[in-house]
Amino acid sequence: MGERYYQEDIECMPREKLRELQSEKLKKQVQHVWDHVPYYRKKMEEKGVSPADIQSIDDLHKLPFLSKADLRDSYPYGLMGVDKKDCVRIHSTSGTTGKRVMAFYTQHDVDLWEDCCARAIMATGATAEDVCHVAYGYGLFTGGAGLHGGSHKVGCLTVPISSGNTDRQIMFINDLSATLLCCTPSYAAYLAERMNEMGYGPDDIPLKYGIFGAEAWSEEMRQDIQKKMGIKAYDIYGLTELSGPGVAFECSAQKGMHINEDHFIAEIIDPDTGEVLPDGSEGELVFTSLDKEAFPVLRYRTRDICKLNYEKCSCGRTHVRMAKPMGRSDDMLIIRGVNVFPSQIETVLLNHGYGANYQIIVDRVNNTDTFEVRVEMTPEMFTDNIGEIEARQKDLTDGLKAMLGIKAKVTLVAPKSITRSEGKAVRVIDNRKI
Ligand code: DLL
Numbered sequence: 001m002g003e004r005y006y007q008e009d010i011e012c013m014p015r016e017k018l019r020e021l022q023s024e025k026l027k028k029q030v031q032h033v034w035d036h037v038p039y040y041r042k043k044m045e046e047k048g049v050s051p052a053d054i055q056s057i058d059d060l061h062k063l064p065f066l067s068k069a070d071l072r073d074s075y076p077y078g079l080m081g082v083d084k085k086d087c088v089r090i091h092s093t094s095g096t097t098g099k100r101v102m103a104f105y106t107q108h109d110v111d112l113w114e115d116c117c118a119r120a121i122m123a124t125g126a127t128a129e130d131v132c133h134v135a136y137g138y139g140l141f142t143g144g145a146g147l148h149g150g151s152h153k154v155g156c157l158t159v160p161i162s163s164g165n166t167d168r169q170i171m172f173i174n175d176l177s178a179t180l181l182c183c184t185p186s187y188a189a190y191l192a193e194r195m196n197e198m199g200y201g202p203d204d205i206p207l208k209y210g211i212f213g214a215e216a217w218s219e220e221m222r223q224d225i226q227k228k229m230g231i232k233a234y235d236i237y238g239l240t241e242l243s244g245p246g247v248a249f250e251c252s253a254q255k256g257m258h259i260n261e262d263h264f265i266a267e268i269i270d271p272d273t274g275e276v277l278p279d280g281s282e283g284e285l286v287f288t289s290l291d292k293e294a295f296p297v298l299r300y301r302t303r304d305i306c307k308l309n310y311e312k313c314s315c316g317r318t319h320v321r322m323a324k325p326m327g328r329s330d331d332m333l334i335i336r337g338v339n340v341f342p343s344q345i346e347t348v349l350l351n352h353g354y355g356a357n358y359q360i361i362v363d364r365v366n367n368t369d370t371f372e373v374r375v376e377m378t379p380e381m382f383t384d385n386i387g388e389i390e391a392r393q394k395d396l397t398d399g400l401k402a403m404l405g406i407k408a409k410v411t412l413v414a415p416k417s418i419t420r421s422e423g424k425a426v427r428v429i430d431n432r433k434i
Helices: 015-036 038-047 057-062 068-073 107-123 142-154 166-175 185-197 219-229 342-351 386-404
Strands: 089-092 102-105 131-134 157-159 180-183 209-213 232-239 244-250 257-259 264-269 283-289 300-306 333-335 338-340 358-365 368-376 409-413 428-430
Touching (some): 015 038, 015 057, 015 283, 057 264, 102 107, 107 142, 107 244, 131 142, 131 166, 142 244, 166 185, 180 185, 185 209, 333 358, 342 358, 342 368, 342 386, 368 386, 386 409
Parallel strands (some): 131 180, 368 409
Antiparallel strands (some): 089 102, 333 338, 358 368
């Protein structure tokens, strides 16, 4: 099968033409924001920049950053770029701390967002023949609505099941012969586990492909899900502030996610100094939206840490690829002074034959950080032989030390003792009161 595209002329556009398109759109977007978003205009004035200074994407660095704190300051309507009566939709982040981020959409914004999701769906090879099971949450979260809209654009038969009620999900997948599954990777892992328990092997499951995102997941977890369900699993990235899922998506190469650069310009900056870093460097991802009307964001700091890859891709798409984000800079734990990303821990666990059911518990006792990793034994490893458990724990402690440079207390727990997630998994419990 050849590569499938939803909008081939744009997805495979020569880079020079793409830059011209981005420059044209950027000029218009900056003018739109200057005219309609007083909050950001003030930031531009403070920096001494006006729309006349932005003639191409080479001038992007002159614009001020927009941060999560700015979104909080202008909550809820302060960054709106159109009249409220022209908006048709609102979505919000799943954030549990502070004020939630709210994003607004005109019908045009919804349309372009759904196009981005349709690109992600067709990149898996799916077509109008497919049955698309959308088990991302519906409602304020963008996952359900985004993939749902994209699935309609492709013409799939869409099953808007949302998350939860796992056994019913499995019944629908089987009864309707669903071929494309959309949900978070942690929920996909749970569905796979439950299907295997119910006696369905990879050949009995009708699914062919999955689109999993909204949280960090490791390559090892991808392999595990692919094997258990007999599918090809694709990563998808996005955030509410930019629309939702579909800002970037994986193609058949499964080596990084193509950013929809006709709608979003990506930069990588040093999170401490704000300096733009050279191609290929790791740093904080910053996005500028080029087409959004209701909630236009210029140089928005995502706090996601990753790298961009400008090399040619075998799929024919020309848009830059982003690596899997390591996690958010605010997910990063600093334990005894060492930076630790949960995704690094997950890699060690999966490489040692464990599943992705784990918890990281951090506390501070006598002014020293304690660091515990609790992980489930698989049913095959399960034993009450203390010597065997201790040997396994030591083995994992050594593996984690080699990856992170610090010692963790590893506790092996019984299969199924850690609560499964139906949306984004919560794996870190940080009890430190600092
Ligand atoms: O999670 C949008 C989404 C829905 C993406 C469904 C993909 C699929 P928020 O709730 O605003 O939006 O959270 C955005 O989630 O800044 C990243 O930190 C993280 N994230 C999203 N996709 C990925 C991914 C949705 N593929 C935040 N890998 C982002 C790693 C991801 N992290």
